[in-house]
Amino acid sequence: MSNIPYSGARLWDDLHDIARIGGTPKGGCNRQTLTDLDAQARAWLAERAAKLGCTLSVDRFGNMGLLRPGRDASRKPIAFGSHLDTQPTGGKFDGVLGVLAGLEILRALHEAGAETEAPLLLVNWTNEEGARFSPPMMGSGAALGLFTPDEVLTKTDAEGATFGDELRRIGWQGDAELPEMAGYIELHIEQGPLLERAGKSIGVVTHALAQAWYEVVVEGEESHGGSMMAGRRDALMAAAPLMAAVEEIALAARAPSGELGRGTVGRVTVYPDSRNIAPSRVWFSIDTRHGDAERLAWMGDELRVRAAAIAAARGVSVTVTDFWHSPPTAFDAALVGHVRAAAEARGLPWQEMPTGIGHDAVYVARRVPAAMIFVPCHGGISHNEAESITPEWAEAGLLVLADAVLAAAGRA
Amino acid sequence: MNLPLSPDRLWDRLMEMARIGATPGGGNNRPALSALDGEGRALLARWGAEIGLTLAVDRLGNMALRREGRDPERRPVLIGSHLDTQPSGGKFDGPYGVLAGLEILHALHESGTVTEAPIILVNWTSEEGCRFSPSMIGAAGAMGVLSEAEVLDRHALDDGERYGDALRATGWAGDADPASLRHAAAYFEAHIEQGPVLESEGHDLGIVTGGFATERALVTVTGETSHAGTTPMEMRRDAVLGAAEMISAGEAILHRIAPEGRMTVCRFMADPGADGVVPGGARFAFEYRHPANDVLARLLAEADAAFAAIAARRKLAVAREPYWSFPAVVFDAALADRLRDAARRLGASHRDMLSGAGHDAYHAASRMPAVMLFIPCHGGISHHPSESISREWSEKGLRVLADAVIATANSKDAP
Numbered sequence: 029m030s031n032i033p034y035s036g037a038r039l040w041d042d043l044h045d046i047a048r049i050g051g052t053p054k055g056g057c058n059r060q061t062l063t064d065l066d067a068q069a070r071a072w073l074a075e076r077a078a079k080l081g082c083t084l085s086v087d088r089f090g091n092m093g094l095l096r097p098g099r100d101a102s103r104k105p106i107a108f109g110s111h112l113d114t115q116p117t118g119g120k121f122d123g124v125l126g127v128l129a130g131l132e133i134l135r136a137l138h139e140a141g142a143e144t145e146a147p148l149l150l151v152n153w154t155n156e157e158g159a160r161f162s163p164p165m166m167g168s169g170a171a172l173g174l175f176t177p178d179e180v181l182t183k184t185d186a187e188g189a190t191f192g193d194e195l196r197r198i199g200w201q202g203d204a205e206l207p208e209m210a211g212y213i214e215l216h217i218e219q220g221p222l223l224e225r226a227g228k229s230i231g232v233v234t235h236a237l238a239q240a241w242y243e244v245v246v247e248g249e250e251s252h253g254g255s256m257m258a259g260r261r262d263a264l265m266a267a268a269p270l271m272a273a274v275e276e277i278a279l280a281a282r283a284p285s286g287e288l289g290r291g292t293v294g295r296v297t298v299y300p301d302s303r304n305i306a307p308s309r310v311w312f313s314i315d316t317r318h319g320d321a322e323r324l325a326w327m328g329d330e331l332r333v334r335a336a337a338i339a340a341a342r343g344v345s346v347t348v349t350d351f352w353h354s355p356p357t358a359f360d361a362a363l364v365g366h367v368r369a370a371a372e373a374r375g376l377p378w379q380e381m382p383t384g385i386g387h388d389a390v391y392v393a394r395r396v397p398a399a400m401i402f403v404p405c406h407g408g409i410s411h412n413e414a415e416s417i418t419p420e421w422a423e424a425g426l427l428v429l430a431d432a433v434l435a436a437a438g439r440a
Numbered sequence: 441m442n443l444p445l446s447p448d449r450l451w452d453r454l455m456e457m458a459r460i461g462a463t464p465g466g467g468n469n470r471p472a473l474s475a476l477d478g479e480g481r482a483l484l485a486r487w488g489a490e491i492g493l494t495l496a497v498d499r500l501g502n503m504a505l506r507r508e509g510r511d512p513e514r515r516p517v518l519i520g521s522h523l524d525t526q527p528s529g530g531k532f533d534g535p536y537g538v539l540a541g542l543e544i545l546h547a548l549h550e551s552g553t554v555t556e557a558p559i560i561l562v563n564w565t566s567e568e569g570c571r572f573s574p575s576m577i578g579a580a581g582a583m584g585v586l587s588e589a590e591v592l593d594r595h596a597l598d599d600g601e602r603y604g605d606a607l608r609a610t611g612w613a614g615d616a617d618p619a620s621l622r623h624a625a626a627y628f629e630a631h632i633e634q635g636p637v638l639e640s641e642g643h644d645l646g647i648v649t650g651g652f653a654t655e656r657a658l659v660t661v662t663g664e665t666s667h668a669g670t671t672p673m674e675m676r677r678d679a680v681l682g683a684a685e686m687i688s689a690g691e692a693i694l695h696r697i698a699p700e701g702r703m704t705v706c707r708f709m710a711d712p713g714a715d716g717v718v719p720g721g722a723r724f725a726f727e728y729r730h731p732a733n734d735v736l737a738r739l740l741a742e743a744d745a746a747f748a749a750i751a752a753r754r755k756l757a758v759a760r761e762p763y764w765s766f767p768a769v770v771f772d773a774a775l776a777d778r779l780r781d782a783a784r785r786l787g788a789s790h791r792d793m794l795s796g797a798g799h800d801a802y803h804a805a806s807r808m809p810a811v812m813l814f815i816p817c818h819g820g821i822s823h824h825p826s827e828s829i830s831r832e833w834s835e836k837g838l839r840v841l842a843d844a845v846i847a848t849a850n851s852k853d854a855p
Binding site for chain 1: 667684691701703715727796
C-alpha cells in the first residue's frame with residue numbers, strides 16, 4: 029500500500045494554511061461553529077475536495093460529506109473525518125488533523141489514480157466542540173439519530189441566536205442525508221499525556237470510557253470562627269473527606285482488565301464565603317469515568333455510601349444528584365484490528381488505550397462500526413492556543429489512517 | 441448601692457441608635473468613618489452632654505466621655521465598646537456595650553452619686569475593620585499596638601481612602617492625645633456573645649476570662665491543570681484533592697492536640713474551576729485559635745508539616761501565608777471576680793468563658809487590668825441583620841456591669 033504518495037509535508041502545510049482562518053496572535057485558533065470563519069473553513073475544504081472529483085453532500089445539520097466513488101457502487105462507503113470547529117481559545121490540531129489527513133488521503137489516491145472497492149467518505153461534523161452551542165458533538169449525534177432535529181436546530185448560543193438560524197445565515201444548511209456508512213475511522217490528537225510519555229506515536233483506541241457526572245450539595249450550619257468545635261455543623265469540613273473519597277473510589281474501582289477509574293472534583297463553591305464564618309453550604313461537581321460500566325456504577329454507589337456516612341457522622345445533609353451520564357462504547361474489533369495492523373506494518377510504536385473524552389466517533393459507534401486513532405500532543409495540552417504536535421506525529425497518524433481505511437474499503 | 445438604672449432607657453437608646461443606618465431586615469449598616477458613623481457619634485455626644493459628661497475626641501477619632509470622680513487625680517475607670525457596625529450588621533454588636541455604659545453614667549447623674557475615681561465612657565473608632573484593616577484599629581492606636589501614624593495612613597480596602605482623610609471628612613478628628621487613654625485604672629466592656637453557648641446552656645451572662653490566640657492564613661496549593669478525561673489518576677497533580685486532604689489533616693491535628701481550640705476554613709476556591717478539568721490550583725483561608733500562644737504555635741507547626749508532606753506526596757507546592765494574627769489575652773482576675781460577685785448578688789446565672797472573637801478589650805488589656813462581660817444573643821447569630829437579644833439579657837448585663845464598674849471606681853485599694 030505504500031505506493032500511494034501520502035505526503036506528511038502537504039498535510040502539515042494544509043494544517044497551517046487553514047489555521048489562518050480564525051488564527052489567534054498566540055498561535056491558536058478561534059473558529060467557533062456556525063460563524064463566518066466556520067463558513068470560510070468549510071469552503072476551503074469543499075473547494076479542495078471538488079478538485080479531487082469528490083461529491084459534496086450537506087445535511088440539515090450542516091454536516092459535510094465528501095464522497096469519492098469506489099469500484100463497487102453498491103457498497104456503503106468507508107468514512108473518516110472529524111471536525112473543523114474549534115474552542116474559543118483552541119489550537120490548530122484538535123479535530124482539524126482528522127479532517128485534513130482525510131483530505132490528504134483523497135488527494136494522494138487521486139494523484140496515484142488508485143481506486144478502492146468501497147467508496148470513501150470524508151466527513152466534517154458540525155459543532156463538535158459544543159463551545160458556542162451546548163452540548164458538544166451535536167452534528168454527529170443528530171446525524172446518527174441520537175438527538176432529534178428540533179432539539180439541535182433550536183439550540184441557542186449566549187447571544188440568543190439559534191443553531192438553525194446561524195446555519196442558514198452562513199449558507200451551510202443542506203437537505204441531503206449523508207450516505208450511509210459501512211464504517212468510520214477518526215484520527216485525533218490524544219489531548220492527554222500518555223502517548224508522549226510512553227514514547228509512542230500511535231494510540232489504538234479500543235473503547236470510550238463511560239462517564240457519570242454528579243452534583244453534590246453539603247448543608248450544615250454557619251458558625252462564627254470563635255465558636256466551639258463541638259457545636260458546629262461545618263459544611264466544608266464535611267465536604268473535604270468526601271472530595272478525597274472521590275480519588276480513593278476511582279483507585280479502588282479496578283476492572284478485571286486492571287483498568288482503574290477516574291474521578292475529578294472540578295468546581296467548588298462555598299457559602300457564605302465570608303471571613304470568620306464556617307460555611308453552611310458547599311457545592312461541588314464530581315466527574316467519574318471508567319471503561320467498565322459495572323465498575324462505574326459501583327463508583328456511584330460507593331460515592332453515595334460515603335456521602336451518607338459523612339452526613340450521619342457530622343450532622344450535615346449531603347445530597348448527591350445525577351447530572352449527566354454516558355454509557356461505555358466499544359469500538360469495532362475489525363476496524364481496531366486494521367488500525368493495529370497498520371501501525372505494526374508501518375513500524376510505528378503504538379499502544380492500546382481508551383478515550384476518556386467524547387468524540388464524534390463515540391456517537392457514530394453507537395450505530396456504525398467505528399474506530400479511532402490517537403497521535404500524541406505535547407504535554408497533553410489541548411483546548412489551548414499552545415496545543416502542539418510534531419510533523420512526524422501528524423504523518424504517523426496520516427499513514428495509519430490511510431492504511432486502515434484502505435484495508436476496510438479494499439484496494440481495487 | 442441602689443442606683444436608678446433604667447433598662448428601658450437603655451433599650452430605647454439601642455433602638456434609636458439603630459435608626460441611623462437601619463437596613464431592611466432589621467439590621468444596621470453604619471460603617472466606621474462614614475457619614476452615618478458621624479451621626480451615631482453625634483447622638484452619643486448629645487446624650488453625654490445632657491448628663492454633663494465632658495467629651496474629648498482624640499486624633500484617631502476615639503471618643504471619651506468623662507464623668508468626674510471625687511478625686512480627679514485618681515486614674516479613671518473605662519467602659520467601652522464601639523458604635524460602628526458590619527455592612528450587614530445587627531443592632532447590638534458594639535452599641536450594647538457603649539449604651540450600657542452610658543446608662544450607668546446616666547443613673548449616677550440622676551442620683552447625684554459621685555464615685556471616687558472618674559469614669560470614662562469610650563467609643564472606639566472602627567472596631568469592625570470592614571473598610572480599614574485590621575479590626576479594632578482605633579483601640580490599637582490608642583494603646584500603642586499600632587502607632588498613631590500607622591493608623592492615620594491606613595487605606596480603605598475598597599477605594600483606598602486614607603483613614604486620616606476619612607476621619608476628617610466625618611468631622612470627628614479631635615485633638616486629644618490617643619495615648620492619654622492608656623493611663624486608666626481598669627477597662628470594662630460588655631458585649632453580646634456572638635456565639636450560642638450562653639443561650640443553649642441557659643446562662644444569663646458570661647464572665648470572659650480571656651481571649652484566643654488566633655492566626656489566619658491563606659493557603660495556596662499549586663499543581664497542574666489537565667484534562668479530566670485523558671489524564672489517568674496517577675499522572676495528576678490535582679490541587680483540590682491536596683487541599684481537601686490538608687483540611688482534613690488540619691482537623692485531625694486539632695482533635696489530637698487541642699480539641700478545645702478552633703479551626704475554621706471560611707473560603708475555598710478551585711482554579712480554573714471548570715467541569716472536565718483537573719484543577720491545578722486551590723486556595724483556602726485557614727485559621728486556628730487557641731487560648732494559649734504556645735499551643736497555637738504547636739498546632740500551626742504540625743499543620744505546616746502535614747501540609748508539606750501531603751504536597752510532597754502529591755507533587756504539589758503549598759504556601760501558608762498568615763495575614764491576620766492575634767496573641768492570647770488573659771483578662772484581669774480581680775475584675776473578673778467583681779463581675780462574678782455582682783452576678784451572684786443579683787441572681788444572674790453565669791459561667792466563665794473565653795472570647796472567640798477579637799474585641800477592643802484585647803488591646804486595652806495590653807495596658808491595664810481589663811475584663812469583658814458577655815450577654816447571650818439568640819442562636820449565636822451576629823454580623824447579621826437578624827442579630828437579636830432579649831430585654832432581660834440586656835437588663836442583667838447592665839446591672840452586673842454597673843455593679844462591678846462602680847465597685848472598681850470606689851475601691852480603696854484601686855491602683
